[in-house]
Amino acid sequence: MVANNAGKPATQDDLIDVDEVTSRYYDAVPDPDDPAQRVSFGTSGHRGSSLKTSFNEAHIVAISQAIAEYRKKAGVTGPLYLGRDTHALSGPAMKTAIEVLVANDVTVRIDSRGDFVPTPVISHAILTHNRAADGSQRFKGEGLADGIVVTPSHNPPTDGGFKYDPVTGGPAPAEATEAIANRANELLGHFRDVKRVPYEEAIKSPLVERFDYRDHYVSDLGDVIDFDAIRSSGVRLGIDPLGGASVNYWPLINEKYGLSIGVVRPEVDPTWRFMTIDHDGKIRMDPSSQYAMKGLVDELNAGAWSKYDLVGGTDPDADRHGIVCPDWGVMNPNHYLAVCIEYLFGGARPGWPEGTGVGKTLVSSSLIDRVAASIGAKLVEVPVGFKWFVDPLFTGEVAFGGEESSGMSFLRRDGRVWTTDKDGIIPDLLAAEITAKTGKNPAQLHQEQVAKFGESWYRRVDTSTTLEQKRKFAGLTPEAVSATTLAGEPITAKLTEAPGNGAALGGIKVTTKNNWFAARPSGTENIYKIYAESFASPEALDQVLEEATDVVDKALGA
Structure with a gap:
């Protein structure tokens, strides 16, 4: 059922009261006996709302303590990479986490500019830290790092989220999240007894280290995207960060690689007043939703297409992507996945391991099956949730992992792992590479696939x-x-x-x-x-x- 206001501009009544959402984070205390107010890790971390007493200071104190204990038992002695997105609750939750982690003698690496940090950037930082001298990835050993991303992804502005990434750099497996959630719920009812260091003191601690996330990630992008092809073709890429954590990454990408990238809507506003309403009547920052992206599409159709050849989008933590093409609009994520697979496995990545597979969730389109069969690529179908791609990407069993909800990651051009969490930035850049190398945008290539494999x-x-x-x-x-x-x-x-x-x-x-x-x-x-x-x-x-x-x-x- 599509809401009556779906695709329409947000009104004042749709906007959150940021002060209320933030104050409830501190003032509301959850009932540990209420299942709706307990810590619960879904496919990608604990999520909730301070207004529903499901994402509050007590939850983050308990989860942070549980993570500190879990990593100690697991022998993780390296730094913990910590980042946040642009949701109103992400800042307070990050401060709480720092207070608890420092009290547990955990070395925490935060952004040196005080900037927002996308989910894939945390994954990339963990994996590069944990790389051995020979370039291979390490599962075990001294000084390995892990991380936390404070984000509810594309969920509404009222929400908060808290994701733990172990040493493999992606969403934690069920055995880890169950252990963390169980311990957190033991602590929830007496969270005030958990040891903390006041934030003003903790942030000055030598345990809190500054790390240039943006430069670290952007400087490595040439290993995964063919920027020479994009630059020489002159493809003009527009980007809508949807008020999210990638907003300050695109200008550096543009500058460093000499591209023609324009940031369409650079605003950062925790109410997301510039959005159009999603299918269910809520503000949701989903770059693959035709309803959430309608404001952008209308702007492009009103004349902004004269500046761009195609436009990409990312959600608040930049782990999801969206592709918008002229005369087409927002592409179905399944269709773009199929285009990427045919391009990447069809000769664009000769450095990938021979026999490496295509990873897809079982609820992704069977168009992917038909494309994979046509190019002789092994298909690896997994349950819903990107966590199922962590180990296959880490080991190289699959070179590409994608899901129907617009999440994907793929290997570097030389076949080494890039991220083991969803990366919404590289699919947008890949769309420009595909256009540069084929002379056709992804929507046009999808139409060719329909002619070959049938419409679905x-x-x-x-x-x-x-x-x-x-x-x-x-x-x-x-x-x-x-x-x-x-x-x-x-x-x-x-x-x-x-x-x-x-x-x-x-x-x-x-x-x-x-x-x-x-x-x-x-x-x-x-x-x-x-x-x-x-x-x-x-x-x-x-x-x-x-x-x-x-x-x-x-x-x-x-």
Whole structure:
């Protein structure tokens, strides 16, 4: 269901009161017995809102202490790289974290300019710190680093988030987040007993080191993007950082590599008053959403296209990307993933390891499967969540990891790991490289793929369910699906484990020759999500979605 105000400019009523959000961070104390107010790590950290007493000082004190204890047990003795995005709660939460970490004798590296730090920049800093003398990555050893990013990603302005990255540089695996969350919840009810150093004292401690994140990351970008091709072609790239942490990175990229990059909307405002409303009636800074990006698209269509050949976007912590092309608008993330894969694996990266694979989540488009098969690339399908790409990218099992929600990362041009977390900056730059090298923008290349592999229709819908039914998802087996056809085609597979790594999906996926759907429960709401795609027709997609709900309800005993 699309909200009536979706795509319309934000009004005063849509904006947060920054003072209220911040004061509630300090004043509201969570109830440890209320599940909605406890620490809970989803696919990428703990998220919540100070207004709902789910992201407050108590949570960050408890989580920071739990992380300090976890890293000590894990033998992590190097610095902890710490950064934040532009959400109103990120600044206060970062200060709280510093107070606790310094009290635990943890060396903390913060930005030397006091600037915002994108998620991929933290991942890059961890990995380069943990690189051995021979250039290989280290899992174990003395002095290894880890990190924290204070961000709720593209979530609304009311929200805060806190992500822990272990020595592998990407989202922590379930065993780590479960241990941290469990310990944090033990501490939550008596968080005031946790030792802290007052911020004014902690920030002056020798344990707090200044690190030039921006120069460190930008200076290395030439190892992953062909800037010579972009520069010589004269491709004009526009960038909308959506008021996020990448805002000050683009001018340095432009200067260092002699490009033609223009920052379309350089404002940083914790209310995000310049946004258009997303599909659900909320301000959400999603660069792949046609609703959230409508203000930008309208500006481009009103004459700003004369300055650019294509435009990229990043969300507040720059771990998501969006691509906007003339005469097309915002590209579907699935379509851009497929274009990137065909380009990168089709000869653009001769330095990549032979036989390295394409990583995709099981709810990403099957167009990717068809593209990968056409170029002879190994496909590695994993469950939802970028954490499943951390080890494959780290080891080089896959050279590219991408998910349907506009997250991706890929290896350096010489085949070494770049980041093991989503990087929204390099996909925008890659779009310029693709345009420079092929003479066609990504939307035009997608249209060529449609001609070769067929057009598909893709949609995600949310369906109400009960807590008991949500729990049943974990126990689903292929035998629970009694249907033999889907939208008139014989069912070819019923999956509860990912083919790429054998990990449990936490739900189920059903496929036919031209159709599929996948269903999994939400981690925060009493809904389950159905993802579906059809290469037959829009009507077939409607039928898939209708039958999918019936299949899932029967499997759950609804």
